[in-house]
Amino acid sequence: MKKIFYSILLVSAVSLSAQGKKFFKSGEVQLQNPVEKINLRYANDLPFVQVNINGKSYNFLFDTGAPTVISTAVYTELGLEKKHKGKVKDSQKNKQEQIFTILPEMIVDKAIFKDVGVVVMDFSVSELSCFKIDGILGANQMAKLFWKINYAENSLEASKDLARFNPADYDIVIPFSPRPQKTPVVETDLQGEKIDLTFDTGFSGRLKIADNAYNAQKALKSVEVYGTNSVGAYGAGKPAPGYIFRTASLSLGNKNFSNEIIATGNASLIGNDFFKNFIFILDWSGNKIYMKRIRNEPAKLESFGFGYRFIDARPTVAFVFREENFPLKVGDSIISINDINLDGLDKDGACHYFLNRVENGKNAINLKIKRDGKEMQVKLEKKEFLGIGV
Template identity: 25%
Template sequence: MKLTRVFIYLITIILISSCSVNKAAKYLKEGETAEENYKVTLPFEIRNGYIIVQANIKNKDYNFILDTGTPSLVSKKLAEKLNLKIIDSVKASDVFNQKQANKYTKIEKVKIGTLDFVDTVALINDFNSIPMWSSLNIDGFIGANLMQHAIWDIDFGKKQITITDNESKLNLPKEIIENKLFIGVAGVPSIACKMNGKKVWNFTVDFGYNGGIVMPFTEFEKQIENGQILDFKKFKTYATVGIYGGQDVKRESYKGTINDIEFGNTTLKNEKVYSEQYLGKRLGSAFFSNYRVILNWNSKKIKLIETNLE
């Protein structure tokens, strides 16, 4: 039987007490841009399927993963180097539901391109102690709680990002795919779509996952039983990596093709999907890599432009 290795990143705030969660959620709403009426464009690179951008903190550049599926994070090493002040802590869990206390800090200014994001709250995490993450040579994650304060135009074809406060400044074509965003804790966005006619809620828009479309495991098996998915393979997955490390527990997994995915105002045909026991549903960077993606937290819209239509 075929075994495959899948690398996953996900961190979410979990309930410890109403006080700690409410306090963390309040902190993660904070922040803004120092500028108004702006449009900034910068390049990015791809490492192992992850978007890497440079962010300047205290006049020095650092490498960050752009990750819509998590709050912002800085490495323990970087937090010590910058002498960042701890403001509180909260327990957070990774993809395996492993829980650890994470201290968090407030960064006075994070410069991305020529744009200053001020008063950004970030968790402090020793993720570089995990070989998979240390091999990427990153200093942190630019998360949804920072990104929610601007409009982001991520062009995978040109490998560039444009950040603005007014969508009319973007040169958008008439042919566009559009869907509604649902905004969760720390600004993490999700969408709903129909898969072979069945509505599925809360697909995380997760640029911190380097795979494609992850479909709920139970729904995948149900559609197989109903004869809606005919093109699929079943196998075992192992050594998935979360923020706190990996687990060598084998899980049942599927790869298959969904005939119709209704994504907002468009129906996508014959999309490849993945499904694994206990892995949450999400849309990762491999799915978005064929598009120019506009994320607008104010209008609560995600827009996709096929790169071959521009």
């Protein structure tokens, strides 16, 4: 589990009226071929597609955990008409009222979507702006087709005929229940408890459960943590205590997974650090996900024991493992890592180091930090936590 910090991005529509639920059923799709190959770029543990609207290309996140969304900039450019307003909640349980509208046409390679219901949102919030996202191709739009995804090969295919993807060749079958905006929710049996997980391609992490679902007595091993380990559409949540733990068994559909590593947080999710080891098919007609393993990477937690955010372009410690005598605290300002100056960055510089972390691929790092006006030097070595037999 290389990805503890950050987890990006969950947007879930809530408080939907009857009108809102009907809204997410709108639209239709036309394909030119029985199977359409769709451009996919898997980067920074997230899947992106290029879409065409009114002859202009835009960068959209391919996100099963959200409805289809367009940015306020795109909404303004197109001069679209507001249909209604409704509450939208992000992964940190922050809510805002947003405009809902109808997008007349969106072309994704040779797939033409017409009259799709979309939410209008501002993507300039916090670090999310670094991804330069113009919108989200969400679950309500995906549900009109069958999809086959393979992150390892940047492969995404769409069809109106499930048989084209030979689902009988996939040994893992996971039923799901769709939310009103069509987001798939799968059930797992964890530590003897039934837990609903959002099947979320907009979540860059592996597995997360809500804090109140954690049972310390049933975890094989655990690490206590503190801080903020994810960011949503409206920014990060408040620092809070939590755990990262290894579990003996976790079931999904007809398959049992052993020795998985799970973090606690504001929501229960399964994401891309898990999905990347599989080819998977999304089937909203039968409400099933078909999966076939393509590589076997055991869940592993290696970390320097902290994570940081760029707050107003300043790198700030936001997440720490609660180890005895650990030298960093939430709120510490990072001046440099390995003599690379991170102080006084502009927005572009902060985005560069947010997406291209200085510590990536390193086994040891030297930090210069500032706390209460005083500068300190700290050396950290990467360690494996929750190792089997350790």
